[in-house]
Amino acid sequence: MVQTDPFVLAVASGKGGTGKTTLSVALAQVAGAPLYDCDVEEPNAHLFVRPQWQDKQDVTRRVPLIETELCTGCGACTELCQFNALIIVGHKAMVFEELCHSCGGCRRVCPTQAIHETDVTIGSVSLGLSAKLTLVQGCMAIGQVMAPPLIRATRNYHHNVPPAKLAILDCPPGTSCPMITAVRGSDFVLLVTEPTPFGLNDLQLAVETVRQLQLPFAVAINRADSGDRRVHDYCQREGIEVVIEIPELRHVAEAYSRGETLLEALPQQRQLLQNWLHQLCPGGLA
Amino acid sequence: MKIAVSATESTLSTPIDSRFGRAKQFLIVDTDSNALAVLPNTQNLNAAQGAGIQAAQNVVNAGVQAVxxxxxxxxxFRVLKAAGIAIYHCSDRSAGDAIKAILSGTLQPAESANAESHWS
Structure with missing residues (x-):
């Protein structure tokens, strides 16, 4: 039987700390779907999933390596590089790996074949299983700064992940390369926000971003009854559907601080999430 | 000796610009002839990344022995070191006074970088 690709639901936000992980874990639990923690700079879904780690694979990316004897210091590579990752000092090229975007262009333009490529480990992808769910986690190595290749590797990790009709991505915050890498190619984006001026400002940026990427999306409002109504008003004005609202409750925050999931703290949310998922992706619930 | 000083204005009496990569400009001073040239750094002022590296490349190309x-x-720091350029950290006086302090030996070159990446 040919396994069809799962429906990919990306849970993102502009502002950090709005509840992406809280909702991602809850949605994955409700659907019985694998959860991909793509917030590789600070993955934290495992704190709630508490998995047994089964497998771990290093992820590398290619960066230039200069063979000094062959380098004439002509500067062809530095002219090509758009990220200032190479410069010529003392008639030899010098590499700044952390600025390199691994395009391989410098190697191609080098007239003396002085540039080779070498693998740098940027992090790892791990598979974890718990009674609650299957977790795939990307985790960047200390000192690394280039998240997108690791996010792609996390999204593409299939080894020993049980086949599923739906997959949930817990995405990085913000609206820059990591967030875009995580949401691009997904089937639907759920933008999680909170009813505060920061929440609204960053939601607007995130909406602009997913609109540009031409991805269908809806909004979830966490701590929905705190703050003010400006997020609700904005969504209404823009014709954006608010599909999930989670109330502000002290005991939910307390449960979170103990590493308990939203469904454990607020069991009545299960039916609401289930209804929405059923609407979004009929047949996606295990 | 040729010295590059990060500076906010184009004269020797101007204060040192505390930033290197995103300095407004560099004064290139030849202490033998007292010639003064201005090396603009505006293209790096708004660079997203690698401003320090490019600024270092520019002062290396200017042929200075000290910054x-x-x-x-x-x-x-890595670029300047590789090029054999001495780096002096100083921000409490004018560009001209700092050059005098180097020539008189009261200002010592730095052994390491004194700021994190993306310091602003």
């Missing part, structure tokens, strides 16, 4: 600046990050 005076307020703060120098690790990448720029």
């Amino acid at each position: 005076i600046t307020g703060n120098c990050g690790p990448k720029a």
Whole structure:
């Protein structure tokens, strides 16, 4: 039987700390779907999933390596590089790996074949299983700064992940390369926000971003009854559907601080999430 | 000796610009002939990344033997070191006074970078 690709639901936000992980874990639990923690700079879904780690694979990316004897210091590579990752000092090229975007262009333009490529480990992808769910986690190595290749590797990790009709991505915050890498190619984006001026400002940026990427999306409002109504008003004005609202409750925050999931703290949310998922992706619930 | 000083204005009486990669400009001073040239750094002022590296490349190309600046990050420091350029950290006096302090030996070159990456 040919396994069809799962429906990919990306849970993102502009502002950090709005509840992406809280909702991602809850949605994955409700659907019985694998959860991909793509917030590789600070993955934290495992704190709630508490998995047994089964497998771990290093992820590398290619960066230039200069063979000094062959380098004439002509500067062809530095002219090509758009990220200032190479410069010529003392008639030899010098590499700044952390600025390199691994395009391989410098190697191609080098007239003396002085540039080779070498693998740098940027992090790892791990598979974890718990009674609650299957977790795939990307985790960047200390000192690394280039998240997108690791996010792609996390999204593409299939080894020993049980086949599923739906997959949930817990995405990085913000609206820059990591967030875009995580949401691009997904089937639907759920933008999680909170009813505060920061929440609204960053939601607007995130909406602009997913609109540009031409991805269908809806909004979830966490701590929905705190703050003010400006997020609700904005969504209404823009014709954006608010599909999930989670109330502000002290005991939910307390449960979170103990590493308990939203469904454990607020069991009545299960039916609401289930209804929405059923609407979004009929047949996606295990 | 040729010295590059990160500076906010184009004269020797101007204060040292505390930033290296995103300095407004560099004064290139030849202490033998007292010639003064201005090396603009505007293209790096708004660079997203690698401003320190490019600024270092520019002062290397200017053929200086020493750099005076307020703060120098690790990448720029690596470039200047590789080029054999001495780096002097100084921000509490004018560009001209800092040059005098180097020539009289009261200002010592730095052993390492004194700012983190992306310091602003």
